[in-house]
Amino acid sequence: MRIGCPREIKNREYRVGLTPESAGELVMHGHEVWIETCAGEGIGAFDDSYRERGARVIDTAEEIFAECEMIVKVKEPQAEEIARLREGQVLYTYLHLAPDPKQTEGLVKSGATCIAYETVTGRRGGLPLLTPMSQVAGRMSIQAGATALEKAHGGRGVLLGGVPGVMPGKVVIIGGGVVGFNAAQMSAGLGADTVIMDLDPTVLEKVGTHFEARASTRFASRANVEESVAEADLVVGAVLVPGAAAPKLVSRDMLKTMKPGAVLVDVAIDQGGCFETSKATTHDDPTYVIDDIVHYCVANMPGAVSRTSTYALNNVTLPHALRIADLGWKQAMSLDPHLAQGLNVHAGRVTYPAVARELGYDLLSIEDAIA
Structure with a gap:
C-alpha cells in the first residue's frame, strides 16, 4: 500500500501523523511511505530522517492526496484537504465529527473511508488511541489555567500552589476520566486545593483512593457543580461521551456566581465543549473573557508539546496503521x-x-460497510 502523511495545516499544529520510526516500520512491512517535505519539523524530525528510514519525501500535499491509498494525519482534515479526498481512499486521523456538521458533510461527499482515532476501542475497554492525547491535554490544562490566572493574562492573580501563609488556589475538575485524572495529578502536585467531580461512584472511589488527602472528590450533581464552580479559581472541563457532543455542564448563569478573573479551561472543546460559553480558540489567541471569566478553549492543546504528543500518539496508532496497510481496512x-x-x-x-444521531444522518452499520 502507498501511505501518505501530509504536513498538518491547522493553526499552530506542530504534530505529524508518522514519526520517522513509524514510517520505517511501514516500509519494513513492504509498504511505500510518502511524507510531505517539512512535515516533521515541528517535532525535530527533518526530511533526511525520513529518507534514512526508507520513506519518500514529496514536495506537495496535492501529490500525496492524489496518489496515496491511505492518508495518515493527526488533526481533522481542513477544508482544502477534504476537497482532495476521493472515493476509496482511507483517511486515518482524529475527526471529532459530532459537533462539526460541515466537516462531516465534506467527508460524506468525498466518498472516502474515514477512520477516527477517538472512537477506536480497546480490548480492556476505554479509547486507547485517544488516551495519550487526553493525558497530555489533562496535564496541560493546569499549566494553561495557571498562566491564564496570572493578572497580566486577565486572571485573578492567584498562584495555584499558594505560599506559606497564603491559601492555595482552588481547582475544580469536572470529570474523573483520563483527562480529569491527569489534570488532578498536576493540580495536586502543585499544591492546589483540588476537587474532582464525577457522576460515577466507581470513578470517585478510584480517584479518591489514589489521591487520598491530596485531592477531594464530589458527586457531580447540578447543585454540587453550581456550588463548586462558584468557589473555584480554575475550572477544568474534562468530560467525554465517546463520539458524541459534550454535555453543557456549566451554564452562562453560573459564570455570574464566579469570582471575577477566575478561569475556565475546556478540554472537551474538540467535542463541542462542556461550558455553555465555550468556543474554539487557537494557540495564537487562546483566551477570551465573558462576564469577567477567562475562557481557555484551544482545540488542539497537545500540539503545543508536539514532540511528546506525536511520539505518544504513534505508540498507539501505528499498530492499527500496520494492520490496515497489511490487510486492507475491511x-x-x-x-x-x-x-x-x-x-x-x-x-x-x-x-x-452517535454521529448519525447528533447530525441527523441515516446510519449505515459498520457490519454492512465491511460487507
Whole structure:
C-alpha cells in the first residue's frame, strides 16, 4: 500500500501523523511511505530522517492526496484537504465529527473511508488511541489555567500552589476520566486545593483512593457543580461521551456566581465543549473573557508539546496503521471489532451511531460497510 502523511495545516499544529520510526516500520512491512517535505519539523524530525528510514519525501500535499491509498494525519482534515479526498481512499486521523456538521458533510461527499482515532476501542475497554492525547491535554490544562490566572493574562492573580501563609488556589475538575485524572495529578502536585467531580461512584472511589488527602472528590450533581464552580479559581472541563457532543455542564448563569478573573479551561472543546460559553480558540489567541471569566478553549492543546504528543500518539496508532496497510481496512476490521469502532464515514454514509444521531444522518452499520 502507498501511505501518505501530509504536513498538518491547522493553526499552530506542530504534530505529524508518522514519526520517522513509524514510517520505517511501514516500509519494513513492504509498504511505500510518502511524507510531505517539512512535515516533521515541528517535532525535530527533518526530511533526511525520513529518507534514512526508507520513506519518500514529496514536495506537495496535492501529490500525496492524489496518489496515496491511505492518508495518515493527526488533526481533522481542513477544508482544502477534504476537497482532495476521493472515493476509496482511507483517511486515518482524529475527526471529532459530532459537533462539526460541515466537516462531516465534506467527508460524506468525498466518498472516502474515514477512520477516527477517538472512537477506536480497546480490548480492556476505554479509547486507547485517544488516551495519550487526553493525558497530555489533562496535564496541560493546569499549566494553561495557571498562566491564564496570572493578572497580566486577565486572571485573578492567584498562584495555584499558594505560599506559606497564603491559601492555595482552588481547582475544580469536572470529570474523573483520563483527562480529569491527569489534570488532578498536576493540580495536586502543585499544591492546589483540588476537587474532582464525577457522576460515577466507581470513578470517585478510584480517584479518591489514589489521591487520598491530596485531592477531594464530589458527586457531580447540578447543585454540587453550581456550588463548586462558584468557589473555584480554575475550572477544568474534562468530560467525554465517546463520539458524541459534550454535555453543557456549566451554564452562562453560573459564570455570574464566579469570582471575577477566575478561569475556565475546556478540554472537551474538540467535542463541542462542556461550558455553555465555550468556543474554539487557537494557540495564537487562546483566551477570551465573558462576564469577567477567562475562557481557555484551544482545540488542539497537545500540539503545543508536539514532540511528546506525536511520539505518544504513534505508540498507539501505528499498530492499527500496520494492520490496515497489511490487510486492507475491511479485513483488518473484520478481524478486529475494536478497530471497526473507528469507522465513522464510508462511501458517502455515516457509520458511527452517535454521529448519525447528533447530525441527523441515516446510519449505515459498520457490519454492512465491511460487507
